Amino acid sequence: MQIRKVRIEDYRGIGSALVVFDRNETGNKFWENRGFTVRNDLVYRNKAVKEMVRIDT
Numbered sequence: 001m002q003i004r005k006v007r008i009e010d011y012r013g014i015g016s017a018l019v020v021f022d023r024n025e026t027g028n029k030f031w032e033n034r035g036f037t038v039r040n041d042l043v044y045r046n047k048a049v050k051e052m053v054r055i056d057t
Contacts, residue, residue: 018031021056
């Protein structure tokens with residue numbers, strides 16, 4: 001399971017954020033069991049600045 005964690009400490013009191021692939025059912029259950037919830041108001045965007053080969057596990 002690949003997990004990318006970003007710590008965000010700002011004036012709104014956000015503690016942490018995670019990026020987990022939607023199809024990663026095991027990873028999503030793991031984080032849900034630890035109190036992390038899905039936010040439907042966010043959109044993930046990506047722009048490649050250099051061609052690369054994706055390696056999805």
